Amino acid sequence: MDLLGCSAVRFPNTYLRRSPLRPCSAAVRSSMSLPFPEQKAKYYRELEAAVDVVERACRLCIDVKSSLFSNDDRILEKKDQTPVTIADFGVQALVSLEMNRLFPSIPLVAEEDSSFLRSTNLIGSVVDVVVDKATLRDKATEDSVLKAIDKGGKDACTFGPKPATYWVLDPIDGTRGFVKGVEALYVEERNFNEENSLTCEVVFHGNG
Numbered sequence: 001m002d003l004l005g006c007s008a009v010r011f012p013n014t015y016l017r018r019s020p021l022r023p024c025s026a027a028v029r030s031s032m033s034l035p036f037p038e039q040k041a042k043y044y045r046e047l048e049a050a051v052d053v054v055e056r057a058c059r060l061c062i063d064v065k066s067s068l069f070s071n072d073d074r075i076l077e078k079k080d081q082t083p084v085t086i087a088d089f090g091v092q093a094l095v096s097l098e099m100n101r102l103f104p105s106i107p108l109v110a111e112e113d114s115s116f117l118r119s120t121n122l123i124g125s126v127v128d129v130v131v132d133k134a135t136l137r138d139k140a141t142e143d144s145v146l147k148a149i150d151k152g153g154k155d156a157c158t159f160g161p162k163p164a165t166y167w168v169l170d171p172i173d174g175t176r177g178f179v180k181g182v183e184a185l186y187v188e189e190r191n192f193n194e195e196n197s198l199t200c201e202v203v204f205h206g207n208g
Helices: 044-068 086-102 114-118 123-133 142-151 175-180
Strands: 075-077 083-085 166-173 187-194 197-205
Touching (some): 044 123, 044 187, 044 197, 083 086, 086 123, 086 142, 086 166, 114 142
16 A cells, blocks of 8 residues: 555654654654555655654744743734744744755745845844754754745745646744644644645644
């Protein structure tokens, strides 16, 4: 059975085998292992990498969320009057850095770019949360974090008429809920599309 041959695959926490949490390092993988052998999945490596980075992105969100209520300056409003936090930028930078390291030829389609962030005083805060969760900590500099965000920006890549392979990321789907408190719903979501078809998907329910 090709477990990743269907349109989307989601694994609730109950189906993921969790091992003890360990500090991040270049050799450390996710504390959650996939519930099927590698030979059963065509895109096992892609899904394994996505689960790993989404897990760390979730920890980033949890850490940031706990600090939002003591520091309103970490919640900003974009020109379209939608809220954005350092978690939105941090998640996008973290995912972009990690996936570009593992799959440099696969572009990322995401939501944010660094232009708005550069107009604020929060660049240092974003870099700090990314460095804390990145596997290559010494590589996560201010310049690399801003470039990583822009790799997923709206003008970062263009697609022609032929089917394309790319990652899609919504750093936080439901930022308004994220900033309201523990009872509100927010999710962190990323998926892998091959030739314009959804191949696998990893979703984190912030209050699940």
